Amino acid sequence: MTPEELKALEKAVKRNKRLAGEKAMELHDLVEDGLPGAYLQLMDVAQETFDACKAWDDATKTLQAAQTEETA
Numbered sequence: 001m002t003p004e005e006l007k008a009l010e011k012a013v014k015r016n017k018r019l020a021g022e023k024a025m026e027l028h029d030l031v032e033d034g035l036p037g038a039y040l041q042l043m044d045v046a047q048e049t050f051d052a053c054k055a056w057d058d059a060t061k062t063l064q065a066a067q068t069e070e071t072a
Helices: 003-034 039-071
Strands: none
Touching: 003 039
């Protein structure tokens, strides 16, 4: 893997971590300020948060695998 590809993976991890954090804050705000009235939004926001966290986890695993491959 080229250094540019590794940098792209690192950037993807950072971007996905930021997006996951934003979704987590959105979920937190909904729970803290919106419930019980906004309960219909809960499943959608929770799913979006889950998806964002999963994307971060997948990107992190891809980066770690690429880094391990580079050192092997």
